[in-house]
Amino acid sequence: MADILTLVFRTFMSQSDLKKDVKVITPSPMTCSTLVVGDHSLSRSVLLLASVTAAAEMGIKVMFFTQTQIQSLPPSLQRCFSYPRTVEELLQQVASLHEPTNTSPTPPSLIIVDRLESFLCGPGGSSQSGFHPGEKSCAAHIAALLCDTAAFLTQVLEQRGSSSAPCRIIASFLSEVNAGGDPSATDPILDVLDRYFQVRCTLDQDSGYEATAAAVQEVWHIYLSGRGITDPSFTEDYNDRPGVAQEWKVSCEQGSRSCTR
Amino acid sequence: MRSFLPAVAEQLFRDIQKTYQEASQIPNDLLIALKFVFGSCALQALDLVDQHSVTCLTAPSGRKAFQVTGGSGRLYTCFLSCHYCPCPAFAYSVLRRNDGLVCKHILAVYLSQAMAATQQGSVSDQQMSLLLSGTMDL
Numbered sequence A: 001m002a003d004i005l006t007l008v009f010r011t012f013m014s015q016s017d018l019k020k021d022v023k024v025i026t027p028s029p030m031t032c033s034t035l036v037v038g039d040h041s042l043s044r045s046v047l048l049l050a051s052v053t054a055a056a057e058m059g060i061k062v063m064f065f066t067q068t069q070i071q072s073l074p075p076s077l078q079r080c081f082s083y084p085r086t087v088e089e090l091l092q093q094v095a096s097l098h099e100p101t102n103t104s105p106t107p108p109s110l111i112i113v114d115r116l117e118s119f120l121c122g123p124g125g126s127s128q129s130g131f132h133p134g135e136k137s138c139a140a141h142i143a144a145l146l147c148d149t150a151a152f153l154t155q156v157l158e159q160r161g162s163s164s165a166p167c168r169i170i171a172s173f174l175s176e177v178n179a180g181g182d183p184s185a186t187d188p189i190l191d192v193l194d195r196y197f198q199v200r201c202t203l204d205q206d207s208g209y210e211a212t213a214a215a216v217q218e219v220w221h222i223y224l225s226g227r228g229i230t231d232p233s234f235t236e237d238y239n240d241r242p243g244v245a246q247e248w249k250v251s252c253e254q255g256s257r258s259c260t261r
Numbered sequence B: 001m002r003s004f005l006p007a008v009a010e011q012l013f014r015d016i017q018k019t020y021q022e023a024s025q026i027p028n029d030l031l032i033a034l035k036f037v038f039g040s041c042a043l044q045a046l047d048l049v050d051q052h053s054v055t056c057l058t059a060p061s062g063r064k065a066f067q068v069t070g071g072s073g074r075l076y077t078c079f080l081s082c083h084y085c086p087c088p089a090f091a092y093s094v095l096r097r098n099d100g101l102v103c104k105h106i107l108a109v110y111l112s113q114a115m116a117a118t119q120q121g122s123v124s125d126q127q128m129s130l131l132l133s134g135t136m137d138l
Helices: A001-012 A038-057 A087-098 A116-120 A133-159 A190-194 A211-213 B006-025 B027-040 B041-050 B088-096 B104-114 B124-135
Strands: A033-038 A063-064 A110-113 A168-173 A199-205 A218-225 A246-253 A256-260 B055-056 B066-069 B074-080 B117-121
Touching: A001 B041, A033 A038, A033 A133, A033 A190, A038 A063, A038 A168, A038 A199, A063 A087, A087 A110, A087 A116, A087 A133, A087 B104, A087 B124, A110 A133, A116 A133, A116 A190, A133 A168, A133 B066, A133 B088, A133 B124, A168 A190, A218 B117, B027 B041, B027 B088, B041 B104, B055 B104, B066 B104, B066 B124, B074 B104, B088 B104
Parallel strands: A033 A168, A033 A199, A063 A110, A110 A168, B055 B117
Antiparallel strands: A199 A218, A218 A246, A246 A256, B055 B066, B066 B074
């Protein structure tokens, strides 16, 4: 699904930036699952934009899972949204995507899960200490189920000759580990999720002098990285250079957003 | 760490499949390689295969999953396309300690496939959903 995110960011690029070679890479099985890591408000916006872009511009069926009700959705998108309250409900709903009620007339080819950490957090709360050993297994279960479901739906889409294949996954996750300021700390849940998601999209707010001096409201750096990413500017064979990052800068001024690469 | 097999393990299973098709047994060199790559769970997984413990369940929708009967008789549902097992060994040795690539149940699935020893079974679409979500074991 890195192709969908690239399309989302291109939407906000200026005409001069669009002349650069910003290729939307046709997804391969290696690029189909992406974990968005970072601030809630921007990650939620990215996920919503991705779903709307996918549905409107690419004509693909989207399933969006979130705990928080989204107000003011256009009627055409309302049926795409589901609000499981617990991780058990999320597992049940994702596990049932193979059933005929969900694959007719077309199976979903984009599955989005917003705020995985809110589903996974244990009874101790949202802090690092709230993730008990059982939560690692639970994180692996939901991540593996998402991947396996996407693999099955890809097979169905291909069997039906659909141009919407493969089925892509985007999930967002906010790690609390580095909030304490220790850059060497690792998040055990993120380590588990990294086993299953080939691409990571990191949203990082720019708090440097340049951003402040430019007096824009917010500047964000967005990095695509992971073993599912290749950069066409380095090689013509997209499969030869895994792990090469792609970077975007999003400037959010009041009432508008713009992107550069 | 990944949730998919490294190339050396994939090649090992291809070799086991080819050899087993020809000779109906796994030669010592491949058994040694199996133990080297997968550690102590290699022999336990082979025991599970010998006991015909691996079943591939298919639903009318076409969705499949593997069900492995563990040593204690408990049933574990594993996925087709990536590594996950609800057993304590997967949670501890694989996820928490990063000690092993897979648990014995997932390894038994791979060996069963390579040795054509997988049982076949069918379930309804709703039963498959319950199995995949971990809500129910048959």
